[in-house]
Amino acid sequence: MNTPLSAQSLLTRELLARRRPGYSLEAPFxxxxxxxxxxxxxxxxxxxxxxxxxxxxxxxxxxxTVDFGNNSILIVRDDDMKIQAFHNVCRHxxxxxxxxxxxxxxxxxxxxxxxxxxxxxKLIHAKHMGDDFDPSGxxxxxxxxxxxxxxxxxxxAENPPEDFEQMAAEMTPYIAPHQLxxxxxxxxxxxxxxxxxxxxxxxxxxxxxxxxNHPELTISLYEYGFGYQPNEDNKADLQxxxxxxxxxxxxxxxxxxxxxxxxxxxxxxxxxxxxxLPIDRSGQSQTMNAEVxxxxxxxxxxxxxxxxxxxxxxxxxxxxxxxxxxxSFTVLPISATKTLVRTTWCVHKDAVEGVDYTxxxxxxxxxxxxxxxxxxxxxSQIGISTGAYQPGPYSPFxxxxxxxxxxxxxxxxxxxxx
Amino acid sequence: MPTPxxxxxxxxxxxxxxxxxxxxxxxxxxxxxxxxxxKTFVLAANGPRNFRYLPGQFLTLELEIGGEKINRCYTLxxxxxxxxxxSITVKRVPGGTVSNWLHDNVRVGMELGAMGPSGxxxxxxxxxxxxxxxxxxxxxxxxxxxxxxxxxxxxDADIVFVHCARTPADVLFAEELTLMARNMPHFRIALVCxxxxxxxxxxxxxxxxxxxxxxxIAPDFLQRDVYTCGPAPFMAAVRGLxxxxxxxxxxxxxxxxxxxxLVADATHAPDNxxxxxDNIEVNYKIELQKMGKSFTCPSDQTVLQxxxxxxxxxxxxxxxxxxxxxxxxxxxGTVEMKHAGGIRQREIDQGWFLxxxxxxTSDIVMDR
Numbered sequence: 039m040n041t042p043l044s045a046q047s048l049l050t051r052e053l054l055a056r057r058r059p060g061y062s063l064e065a066p067f068x069x070x071x072x073x074x075x076x077x078x079x080x081x082x083x084x085x086x087x088x089x090x091x092x093x094x095x096x097x098x099x100x101x102x103t104v105d106f107g108n109n110s111i112l113i114v115r116d117d118d119m120k121i122q123a124f125h126n127v128c129r130h131x132x133x134x135x136x137x138x139x140x141x142x143x144x145x146x147x148x149x150x151x152x153x154x155x156x157x158x159x160k161l162i163h164a165k166h167m168g169d170d171f172d173p174s175g176x177x178x179x180x181x182x183x184x185x186x187x188x189x190x191x192x193x194x195a196e197n198p199p200e201d202f203e204q205m206a207a208e209m210t211p212y213i214a215p216h217q218l219x220x221x222x223x224x225x226x227x228x229x230x231x232x233x234x235x236x237x238x239x240x241x242x243x244x245x246x247x248x249x250x251n252h253p254e255l256t257i258s259l260y261e262y263g264f265g266y267q268p269n270e271d272n273k274a275d276l277q278x279x280x281x282x283x284x285x286x287x288x289x290x291x292x293x294x295x296x297x298x299x300x301x302x303x304x305x306x307x308x309x310x311x312x313x314x315l316p317i318d319r320s321g322q323s324q325t326m327n328a329e330v331x332x333x334x335x336x337x338x339x340x341x342x343x344x345x346x347x348x349x350x351x352x353x354x355x356x357x358x359x360x361x362x363x364x365x366s367f368t369v370l371p372i373s374a375t376k377t378l379v380r381t382t383w384c385v386h387k388d389a390v391e392g393v394d395y396t397x398x399x400x401x402x403x404x405x406x407x408x409x410x411x412x413x414x415x416x417x418s419q420i421g422i423s424t425g426a427y428q429p430g431p432y433s434p435f436x437x438x439x440x441x442x443x444x445x446x447x448x449x450x451x452x453x454x455x456x
Numbered sequence: 457m458p459t460p461x462x463x464x465x466x467x468x469x470x471x472x473x474x475x476x477x478x479x480x481x482x483x484x485x486x487x488x489x490x491x492x493x494x495k496t497f498v499l500a501a502n503g504p505r506n507f508r509y510l511p512g513q514f515l516t517l518e519l520e521i522g523g524e525k526i527n528r529c530y531t532l533x534x535x536x537x538x539x540x541x542x543s544i545t546v547k548r549v550p551g552g553t554v555s556n557w558l559h560d561n562v563r564v565g566m567e568l569g570a571m572g573p574s575g576x577x578x579x580x581x582x583x584x585x586x587x588x589x590x591x592x593x594x595x596x597x598x599x600x601x602x603x604x605x606x607x608x609x610x611x612d613a614d615i616v617f618v619h620c621a622r623t624p625a626d627v628l629f630a631e632e633l634t635l636m637a638r639n640m641p642h643f644r645i646a647l648v649c650x651x652x653x654x655x656x657x658x659x660x661x662x663x664x665x666x667x668x669x670x671x672x673i674a675p676d677f678l679q680r681d682v683y684t685c686g687p688a689p690f691m692a693a694v695r696g697l698x699x700x701x702x703x704x705x706x707x708x709x710x711x712x713x714x715x716x717x718l719v720a721d722a723t724h725a726p727d728n729x730x731x732x733x734d735n736i737e738v739n740y741k742i743e744l745q746k747m748g749k750s751f752t753c754p755s756d757q758t759v760l761q762x763x764x765x766x767x768x769x770x771x772x773x774x775x776x777x778x779x780x781x782x783x784x785x786x787x788x789g790t791v792e793m794k795h796a797g798g799i800r801q802r803e804i805d806q807g808w809f810l811x812x813x814x815x816x817t818s819d820i821v822m823d824r
Contacts, residue, residue, distance in 0.1 A: 099800045117797075144780045144798040152773035152781050156797060163774040 074374035088355035106370035116157035123183035188218025221384035233419035267435035309352035330362035334389035471504035515572030537608035577711035586614035592686020624658035759811035777813030789820030
């Protein structure tokens with residue numbers, strides 16, 4: 039006999055089965071706590087999710103904590119310089135171990151009764167537990183972690199999707215030349231958006247809204263990079279963009295910088311997309327004048343005009359790698375209607391603030407853009423919550439990647455809740 | 457900027473003698489790497505100077521390290537027969553605040569606060585016809601100063617110079633000792649290394665200085681005046697050897713070179729009357745600044761043990777340097793800490809320590 043299904047599961051299944059391709063999702067996907075629970079269990083619980091960059095834990099003993107949904111994950115660099123991830127929970131009576139978002143530890147010590155774990159998670163000290171106490175089965179619960187050329191992904195599943203290695207093999211040649219591990223975090227800003235996490239992601243997967251809403255971003259970013267409906271008025275501009283893209287791709291590939299598009303957003307478990315996109319004007323960086331924000335270029339780069347290598351991952355991140363800095367975004371659900379967006383700007387570790395770059399200039403474009411996006415997705419959330427919302431059609435020209443996000447999400451959830 | 461190289465005017469009248477009240481600072485003019493962990497720092501006065509001292513004496517450096525004033529004694533490895541400069545020869549010591557600081561920070565042109573000379577450990581205080589110099593590690597420095605002086609003065613003193621080191625790579629002044637032996641008819645060298653260094657051409661004694669080896673090296677040691685300097689266990693072993701061999705200890709003199717761990721307040725002259733002999737405990741004062749209290753900690757107890765014994769309750773759990781619960785900022789003083797991962801080097805560098813696994817090596821003020 040099959041296990042009886044809960045009403046919640048039946049609801050989720052029915053909603054998933056009803057999804058109409060080419061249309062936005064039904065309201066419960068953005069409002070329901072039941073769906074959020076399914077998202078946390080199956081999407082954030084069983085896939086590789088991007089949580090941090092390697093420069094957040096540069097030295098042995100450095101740790102960060104990453105909280106999403108009800109999870110708290112501790113990521114720490116051990117004495118062999120290996121990055122470890124654990125559930126941030128004591129094996130004694132469950133206290134959270136590290137309360138700060140970042141810090142330095144010798145060993146990991148529970149603040150409650152000082153149970154002490156070394157940086158490989160082994161329990162090495164527990165007082166008053168008697169002579170027969172066996173600490174061997176009481177190490178910290180490990181979490182799978184992978185370092186993709188400086189990008190840290192974790193997976194809470196017992197058996198994580200194996201196609202991560204395929205993504206890593208394909209993406210490493212794109213990302214590695216920027217040498218993220220040789221960078222430092224110049225700025226990290228968290229914002230909380232009053233919306234479901236999927237609205238944040240969907241908004242990221244299209245630039246339909248860019249021209250009207252992002253005056254700062256569109257100084258450097260061509261809006262044509264994400265699909266565009268051709269017409270007589272924009273024909274010349276579109277052609278010009280295609281020509282620039284072709285010429286630049288040839289130039290960058292010649293420099294050893296892979297640039298061609300790879301798109302597996304909805305046909306793999308670990309879906310992703312990448313492409314090196316031209317930057318307007320001087321072609322250098324996402325800043326208010328499209329010139330580099332840091333005079334100290336990354337890696338061994340001498341040419342500042344390397345465009346922007348974009349990398350989008352399912353379900354929760356996007357990144358832009360430029361000649362002078364890297365900006366990474368991670369999206370983490372707090373609740374059905376609250377979402378954390380963490381933006382991290384990295385520059386060369388030898389770049390000096392106030393000399394090679396200023397934080398203000400480095401973060402100006404995305405601070406403005408994030409704030410504009412926050413308003414857009416919060417307005418969506420409000421509109422959807424009114425009850426008058428019904429799924430609308432996506433643009434076949436500019437919203438293809440939103441459709442792929444929703445396809446991936448619906449397919450993954452359908453498979454896992456079957 | 458003055459040229460760091462000291463170029464005296466040899467045609468000028470004799471320069472004025474060293475006056476440590478006036479020459480409160482000495483300037484580093486040269487740094488020599490003697491071995492992988494030993495450096496010689498050559499020092500000059502600010503102006504022409506005639507350094508006079510007894511070979512074997514020490515000077516006291518007055519340093520400011522991490523915002524804290526620290527005094528340390530170092531025997532002069534130089535000889536007063538070359539009176540324009542003085543030098544000290546310093547070995548890195550694991551956890552040695554001052555020696556490591558000197559190695560890492562002293563550069564040519566840098567000025568160091570200095571007092572001295574002082575000390576009673578010198579064969580020039582009671583000259584004899586034959587000597588046995590026994591040195592362990594960088595304890596060779598005062599004996600080297602004496603040997604250099606005797607050599608420069610054309611002495612025909614009968615000297616057996618024994619230098620004990622961990623490995624051939626740790627032997628100090630090997631070439632210079634060989635040269636002195638060539639120039640002096642009655643100067644003999646014996647090297648004793650605990651272990652061999654693979655690939656070295658070392659052909660001296662292997663092992664430790666024991667009775668048989670001593671009798672082999674200096675069969676007539678009973679007739680010699682013995683001068684010993686080295687780590688406390690080395691000197692204790694030598695005393696045992698000599699006394700066991702029927703040596704008249706009236707002809708025995710020793711000097712400790714390891715002032716860093718033995719003498720908290722370097723204004724005390726480190727002669728053999730005032731240096732605490734091996735295995736004798738020293739009491740240090742531990743001050744809890746916020747509480748306005750203090751207690752005494754013997755040098756063989758951890759700060760935590762002593763605080764508990766004194767009735768204070770500092771937060772702690774593992775007592776073994778693993779959990780870091782007792783982690784405290786040290787406002788002043790030095791400790792020898794043997795932790796088990798409960799503290800990061802970065803934290804130690806910032807002045808933190810773990811009282812549960814730290815024994816004091818000076819008085820300490822804690823931020824508690």
